[in-house]
Amino acid sequence: MVSKPDLIKFGGGPRKTELLISINAALYKNMINETQNQVTFALQNVCLTQDNKVILRDVTVRENARRIGIVGRNGSGKTTLARVLSGLVAVTSGHVEIGGIDPAKNRKAAINTVGILFQNPDHQIIFPTVEEEIAFGLLQQGHSKKDAADLVRKTLVDFDRAHWAKAAVHQLSQGQKQLVCLMSILAMRPKIVILDEPFSGLDLPTKMQLARAFTKIDSAIIHISHDPEHLKSYDRVLWIDEGALRMQGSAEAVLPAFIGEMERIGEADDLAQFTD
Numbered sequence: 095m096v097s098k099p100d101l102i103k104f105g106g107g108p109r110k111t112e113l114l115i116s117i118n119a120a121l122y123k124n125m126i127n128e129t130q131n132q133v134t135f136a137l138q139n140v141c142l143t144q145d146n147k148v149i150l151r152d153v154t155v156r157e158n159a160r161r162i163g164i165v166g167r168n169g170s171g172k173t174t175l176a177r178v179l180s181g182l183v184a185v186t187s188g189h190v191e192i193g194g195i196d197p198a199k200n201r202k203a204a205i206n207t208v209g210i211l212f213q214n215p216d217h218q219i220i221f222p223t224v225e226e227e228i229a230f231g232l233l234q235q236g237h238s239k240k241d242a243a244d245l246v247r248k249t250l251v252d253f254d255r256a257h258w259a260k261a262a263v264h265q266l267s268q269g270q271k272q273l274v275c276l277m278s279i280l281a282m283r284p285k286i287v288i289l290d291e292p293f294s295g296l297d298l299p300t301k302m303q304l305a306r307a308f309t310k311i312d313s314a315i316i317h318i319s320h321d322p323e324h325l326k327s328y329d330r331v332l333w334i335d336e337g338a339l340r341m342q343g344s345a346e347a348v349l350p351a352f353i354g355e356m357e358r359i360g361e362a363d364d365l366a367q368f369t370d
């Protein structure tokens with residue numbers, strides 16, 4: 095369990111659905127701000143073992159792009175990699191650098207460098223009202239109460255949600271809570287935003303609305319997903335398989351290879367197997 099101060103505010107369906115998501119991906123790509131920053135990160139021989147289980151296996155990778163996707167099956171290690179990149183988890187061996195820092199060793203710099211949007215907003219939100227939730231990260235960054243309040247207001251206005259300031263978070267829908275988490279992260283102006291399965295559990299209209307909110311992200315983006323549809327428009331994609339880097343390259347190169355392998359596995363019945 096990650097403590098709140100460490101929870102840096104960063105975190106073959108029906109054809110019609112696929113079509114809508116594709117349209118949305120195209121819309122998203124066109125709306126992306128061309129001045130967006132790039133993510134630079136490098137992992138050198140990164141291994142991570144937790145509770146005697148090897149989760150990341152000798153991952154060596156270097157990337158420098160505006161938007162990087164990370165794809166992989168359930169349990170392949172994507173979320174763990176996101177935690178490593180944000181500095182929430184220290185590696186067992188190897189070296190991690192993102193945005194010019196080692197995020198686990200330099201926590202203060204990490205708060206200003208990387209924001210992470212988690213899969214489940216209920217794991218991220220702890221304050222009763224929207225404005226308190228957004229203010230928290232800003233206060234952690236060292237802003238005065240007044241500056242934090244101004245930045246909260248500005249962020250809400252940027253998202254056309256000024257009327258949400260006093261709203262009780264527990265009364266919001268999952269999609270609305272996810273948007274609160276996103277606003278909390280962006281208010282802090284991180285250089286890099288990590289999105290960890292941000293559409294998980296959301297219905298299609300909510301996904302589309304959240305995807306539009308992502309277009310307001312000027313920071314570089316690392317987007318983690320098991321669904322290749324979400325990463326089609328990304329500059330670079332890493333495929334993580336059983337804790338190791340299986341492939342890296344353009345979305346056009348990696349995603350078809352990933353889909354082919356997923357279909358091959360889907361034809362078989364590996365759900366029958368137990369893993370260690």
Ligand SMILES: Nc1ncnc2c1ncn2[C@@H]1O[C@H](COP(=O)(O)OP(=O)(O)OP(=O)(O)O)[C@@H](O)[C@H]1O
Nearest residue numbers: 144145147149167168169170171172173174175320
């Ligand atoms: N603290 C831990 N101790 C032991 N095993 C863990 C721990 N955290 C994660 N794991 C295991 O490590 C593997 C990778 O988990 P992780 O959550 O990083 O995968 P993921 O690709 O994000 O999966 P999903 O898509 O299902 O969210 C899984 O088998 C998980 O059960």
